Amino acid sequence: MANTRNSPGLPAGADLLWIQLILSSILLLLAAGCAVGPNFQAPKKEVPPAWDGQTFVNHTQVSQTSTKPVTLVEWWTAFNDPVLVSLVEMATKANLDVRQAEARIRQARAARGVAGAPLWPQLEASALYQKSQGSSEAAGGGGIATVAPVRDLFQVGLDASWELDIFGGTRRSVEAATADLKAAVEDRRDVLVTLMGEVGTNYFNLRGFQQQIAIAQKNLEAQKKTAQITRRRFEAGFVSRLDVANAEAQVATTEAQIPRLEASARSAIYNLGVLLGREPAALEAALRRPLALPPPPPEVPVGLPSDLLRRRPDIRRAEAQLHAATARIGVAVAELFPKFNLTGTIGLSASDFSRLGTPGSKFWSFGPSITWPVFAGGRLRANIQLQTALQEQAYLAYEKAVLNALKEVESALVAYAKEQEHWKSLSEAVAQNRQAVDLAMKLYVAGKTDFLNVLNAQRSLYLTEDALTQSTRTLATNLVALYKALGGGWEKNP
Template identity: 40%
Template structure:
């Protein structure tokens, strides 16, 4: 018996694991990126893990890093990661022997008409039973069922870590985007107030000319309408500003308007550093959390196939128990009150009504789905990066053209106002040029903000990442 138990233990240590072994899938990515002209991107170098610092705004950096610590979605994802680590610990405990101890006291009386009374009193009086035992058990993992379950738990832990990193990346990108848009709205408010001042000056000029009989009431009405039109945009822009401040407050886990004092001061729209290193396409699978997550899911599904296959084979467990039993508490520690047992147990599935076959087929189908999902995620990442580079390049070109348009409209407005003062043109021309200037100034501000936002989208598409805690 001792030799048999020793042989089983050694067999368990050197046992094989049934089922397929996981192999890291090869991501179908291009050998190099196709650089879009005007996108300010370059191949080579490493994507900065603290990419938000490339936007050149210390207040934005502070908001992003505070959101990483206090955002409720991030904290929830971190909690799930800790749960997966605990679950891995629980699953891993199956690899080791389980040892427990127990003790008890029981007062019994046997039937005088029943079975033999173990106390020898023939059921004539009650008796006491005192016990104290130490039990140990261990499953000899002959076919790798436990090892495959541990492997699946490891993969699940990697999956939740990738999910946490994905949430961090998304929150960082959302915080940066809302901050950029906030600065954009504040810039639009500044433009509107500047144009409102110009419109009021024009209204005063038309009023003076009307009082002197040089112009008609039409010019004064048009000038007043222009003032009212610009004034009407201010409450809408103010509401947008308040909404973005609240959005940032929510991302930081703060109540509404908590950041009003901090963000009230108007600052310039963040101007990113001129160059974005794309890195190599082959590195994308190591950077993007969604690719890491889908790879871990495929690994988990592969390991679960092995666990399902191992259920078809016998399970051998080793058990041992030793302790004391006595009818009197004073005899419980006596040597002749000892008792012990040891030996193996065998579990062999014979008929399960198709449960094992169905489970195995399910695991195979789940592994196929995970493999397809990995391909889908990689292909989606490739498309997302290409689109992000295209959008970023287009927005930069759009911004450069709008800068020229604003300069031309500014010169045109100066000329039109001078000619109107000299009586060489009517006020309708001045009004048309002023409206064109206001439109292009707003478009320029929006384009500057959108260019910075597209830069954020490009970093997110590249899996810019977050330093691993």
Template identity: 40%
Template sequence: MGLKTVKLFSLLAASSLSGCYSVGPDFVPPTPGLPAVSFFGKPTPAVPPNPPFLPAAPDPHWWATFRDPALTRLEEEAVATNLDLQTATVKLAESRFQRGVTASAAFPTLNGNATYTRELLSQNGIVSLGKALTNGQPFVVPPISIYQPTFDAAWEVDIWGHVRRQIEAGDAQIHLSEDQRRDVLVSLLAEVARDYIELRGVQEQIAIANDNLKSATEIMELTRARVEKGLVTGLDVENAAAEVESIKAQIPQLHTQETVQMNALALLLDEPPGSLEGKLARAKPIPPAPARVPLGIPSELARRRPDIRQAEAQLHAATADIGVAVAEFYPSVKLNGSVGFNSLDLKNLWKGSSLQYTFGPSISLPIFEGGRLRSTLELREAQQQEAAIAYQKAVLQAWHDVVNALVSFRNEQKRREALKAQIGHSAQALTLSRARYVDGVTEFITVLNAEQTLFAAKQQYAQSATNVSTDLVQLYKALGGGWETTLPTEPLPSIVSELGPE
């Protein structure tokens, strides 16, 4: 088969991709059904001055709102080095390669073969029949050489869109892999921010515990001085000493949490345990949440959330698979051809008289498959229904995630303010109780209770401040923020080069 025939096959393949009918349903993007104005499913009431939530779309680099350079550096390093993200990137490359394998079925296949055979026929075999032509004399056939180069081509005409639907499903799988990678990226960015904020929160609690230890030690020394003066009994000293030891017992546990958080960040950055101590051991304030947070329009959530986009891509692929199953019911038409040269003498091999070829179409019609085709179609239709339900659940889950994050963020802010006020009152109560204890007006138990209340309030406030910031991180994650059009490039070539030749 010559070059002209190959070109003809390619033109027919291209025309089949554009002009033939594709059986099965065409994919129509589903409607998410999210509210258009408020995530709470009702019109927004009168907007107060400086509302905490803004209609503007969230910034893809939302972690910059915390104004913490260390956090920003960690986010950048995580995107460049995280192993889960690299795995998702390789899986995306795999889906693209798989799509290429599928798309190859739309074009002709051309194979070249060349054979050389040296053959000697048996004198007692079919050659012996030649004795009748030579009056019983031996009929001798010398050894012969057969030279035969050939080119074989075949192409299935995609009349019903069997291959085109497979390519469509392959494209949907690529989009699915892209959104899976985006989902990994969104989760990674949120996890880095959460671990970093919790690390700073633990360090804040360590500082508070050390301050509390200092204050409790001063109170213990005060009670000892009063015992030496005979003003109180040793019971006050023991109670004060017990409080000191109670605070000391909290500090090692907090240091353990600090190490765990550092190592969690190191794992996200593909670093060994303890590698971030030099960068993060020095305590810094908890990154504060901004006063106003952009949320965007609820109806746009489906375009931002990678999991919703994954569900839509899965539904698209399932719909295309129905078309593939429907096309199996129709006859398949193939064009087959073979061209080559055959000669017993090498010097005559490339002469026109040595040319031989075959060409012709073939048709295959399924008549009886034992119910395989019908069952396959019903299976694909059921899988499409499953994908549609999964899409609906993904949208509903996203809506719940955003509302829960909004409520948690807003209520934790109220709790933080109440704890801040409690600290002020508890500090004043401790000051007054100490003064009255020194004056001998009240018992030490009053001082001890006031001390414990203040210490607990400070720890709770630090935890609440941490929760406010981590709740904001969760809100940004629920909104699907934290990725852009440009993502890390596929590291496949470097990985293959590291593996080396087989």
């Protein structure tokens, strides 16, 4: 029976005990090891208990707000417009910015895998064939002419290495990469929030421009009829040529507004096409037919300012970026400490291929190693200072994101409230101007007033109707801006 202790190429019993002792010690070190550097704690930001701008909204009569829990999963459905719903659904699936954000998530997920790989032992296989001939003169031939023999070398083996994460540098790298992945996820959600807001804004702009075109065409027809009446009265000798010129000038002025509005409507269609990941004119046929602007919902739940910190993706992204920057300080600090490595090799080596696998062809090695940067010219501590400065920037970026979010909501609330007041006043003005036009025409036909009063009444009616349509459009886009500021919409596609 062969003596295993003395068998060539195999670890002896004492060697095995030594290896076991080393491995046990390493496992104890890993168990007791800690991750150097600061531990991340989510920042606590003080926010107001209520929205200041909400008081302005609740003094109007068009649409109220409340502190009910915000349900913004599909805020666009509150307008009861199936075309808008369809556009948003298509945009979330095909928009190029969303697809880029999804690619960044895949990139961050792969980067996390790369960061975590050093936590595991690395194993490499190798194979070698080499033919060589040494120099006989270099070996000292003693004046006798000799030729060194040609040698063959066949070798196969496995090389293993494992860097032990005693001080947590690799774990901090994984922590940072995980936070980067979370930031990428929140970035995609923020892209969705922006996308849905842009789809809503461009859609309401389109419907508003189409409605302005319809109003201009309606007033144009009324003004043309007035011009015909004036021309007949001129031919009958009741009015002067000046009245005819004024009537025709009014017609031309109104007619001149239509091409500009048509260009704006077409531009909104082009914008929607690109937002849906299609060529600009792809939606022209589907959106050509005018539809009325939808009214705002009777109530808009805005919640509390504290809800905003948990809901807005850009705030959560900034928090994740702060987490990653904090973890990278630990990565830099770990570079100050020694690195422990385990390396091992096992294989077969012979000068004749047929001898591979024999006991004498086996070789192996195993042992720990340690490296410690004694002097690096201040690079390591400078890197710690660098990462600390980056962490401070990330914290300030988080603070700015919170303040900017609060500002956007407050501004959107006030803009929405004041536009409601504007809309209400314009509605009353339109009603009064319609009565004024009817009365002026009756008096003019009866010869009881001059034509200037008719022109002024028609001009005022057109201007106020156009302004009311613009206000209705602005009311809708301001509400979209409020939903966007509240961070709504991403929950549908988490």
